[in-house]
Amino acid sequence: MRSRSGEFVAEGPQSVREALRHRPDTVRDVYVTPEAADRHPAIVDAARAAGVTVHDTAPEVLAAMVDTESPQGLVAVCRAVDRPLDEVLDGLPERALVLVLTHVRDPGNAGTVIRGADAAGADAVVVSDASVELYNPKVVRSTAGSLWHLPVSVGAPVTEILDGLRARGVALLAADGAGTTLLPEVDLDRSHAWVMGNEAWGLPEPLRAQCDEVVRVPIHGHAESLNLAMAATVCLYASAGARHPDGRSDTPVGTEAGSDVSTEVGSDAGVGGRG
Numbered sequence: 725m726r727s728r729s730g731e732f733v734a735e736g737p738q739s740v741r742e743a744l745r746h747r748p749d750t751v752r753d754v755y756v757t758p759e760a761a762d763r764h765p766a767i768v769d770a771a772r773a774a775g776v777t778v779h780d781t782a783p784e785v786l787a788a789m790v791d792t793e794s795p796q797g798l799v800a801v802c803r804a805v806d807r808p809l810d811e812v813l814d815g816l817p818e819r820a821l822v823l824v825l826t827h828v829r830d831p832g833n834a835g836t837v838i839r840g841a842d843a844a845g846a847d848a849v850v851v852s853d854a855s856v857e858l859y860n861p862k863v864v865r866s867t868a869g870s871l872w873h874l875p876v877s878v879g880a881p882v883t884e885i886l887d888g889l890r891a892r893g894v895a896l897l898a899a900d901g902a903g904t905t906l907l908p909e910v911d912l913d914r915s916h917a918w919v920m921g922n923e924a925w926g927l928p929e930p931l932r933a934q935c936d937e938v939v940r941v942p943i944h945g946h947a948e949s950l951n952l953a954m955a956a957t958v959c960l961y962a963s964a965g966a967r968h969p970d971g972r973s974d975t976p977v978g979t980e981a982g983s984d985v986s987t988e989v990g991s992d993a994g995v996g997g998r999g
Contacts, residue, residue, distance in 0.1 A: 730804045732859035734871075735790045737764050740771075740800045742869025748774035750803045750872070755781040755789065760797025767798065776800075791861050805871060806858060812848050812877040813888050820894060821845065821963050822917035826852035826882040826931065828952065830923050834858075835866025836953040837920065842870035844960035845967065849874060850917075852882040886934050889917050896935040899959050900926045901949060903940035907959065910939050912966035918959050923952045 731752065734743055737760070743751050744767065754771040756778060761768050771778050787795050816822065823841040828834050834856050841849050851858055858878045864871060880888075886896055895916040919935055921927035932938050941950060941958050950958070965971070 731801055732804065732864065733789060733861065734800045734802050734864050735792065735798065735861065736796045736865060737767060737798050738869050739864060739867075739871075740798045741767050743800055743802055743872050744770045744774055744776070746869075746872040747805060748776065750805055751776050751800050752803060753777050753779060753801045755779045755786055755799045755801075757781055757783045757786055757797035759783075764798060771800075792865075804859070806876050806878045809850065809877045809880045809885065809888060812850065812875045813892055815875060816847055816892060816894070816915070818915065819913075819967065820847045820915040820917075821960075821967065822847060822889065822894060823849045823956070823960065824852070824882070824885055824889075824917050824919045825849070825855050826885075826919065826927070827922040828855045828920065830952075831856050831860040831862035832866050833923055833952045834860075835863040835868075835871075837956040838863075838867045838876075839870040840953065840957040840960055842867075842873045844957075844964040846874060846960065846963075849876045850880070850885050851876070851878045852885060853879050854882060882931060883934070886919070886931075895937075897959075898927050898932045898935035898938045899941070899955060900932060900938050901940055902926065902932065903938040905937050905939050906942050907939055907962055908942070910937060910962075912963045916963065918956065918963070920952060920956050 734740055740754060751771065751774065754776055756768060758780065761780070768778055783797070786797060786799055789799050823837065823846050825834060825837065834851070838849050856863060858876065889896060893915055895914055896919055897910060897916050898919045900921065919927065919931070921931070939959070941955050
């Protein structure tokens, strides 16, 4: 969790590597066991090159710093990466793609959805004050480094978020199993934000009413619904398809060897629906 000083712990080689690669200014200290230093010399070298203090740490000391049963020997103490809401929204490009999370309580879900938004090329992620803490260790781990890749804002009331997006011409698309519009029918060739709600009960009716469309993912088989992470990824990649109709990407796909990332996907969400 974030400390009173605004700092948080990122654990594991993937998170530490991405923090150093994309936002070295946010990394205060790196703690590494002798074994991990031997396995990941490039990360240790990158930290030192960035002027980050590297601490040789006994395994039992490092284990006390994290909440995982099997820490991977690398921990970074980082400064908060979130930005004020207006700063994030004012920086959106034309035809922006934004992810809004509200009332999301499972940290594994939140982190995995942020990772999906990053992979789909989203321009920003906004997490409301009614959602899980962004710097929860499980959220940070589940983003697999994406926390340092794209603009993130946290802590604003969801109504303020929606009003700010609408004022900037961003269409609000609620993803919910109660939707009357099917995903293939939605116009995604415009600036839009996917608004994702609670894992169990989705978005409250007053929030759905504030959105321009309430969209559900059609289910063609026998599954009753999709969980939040699955549905969010489907919606985000539909948006990515509209933005990149040739299907090409400038970013290599795949996970770096040895990253050993756990997504920790959480509970079900009724975002999909029969149709």
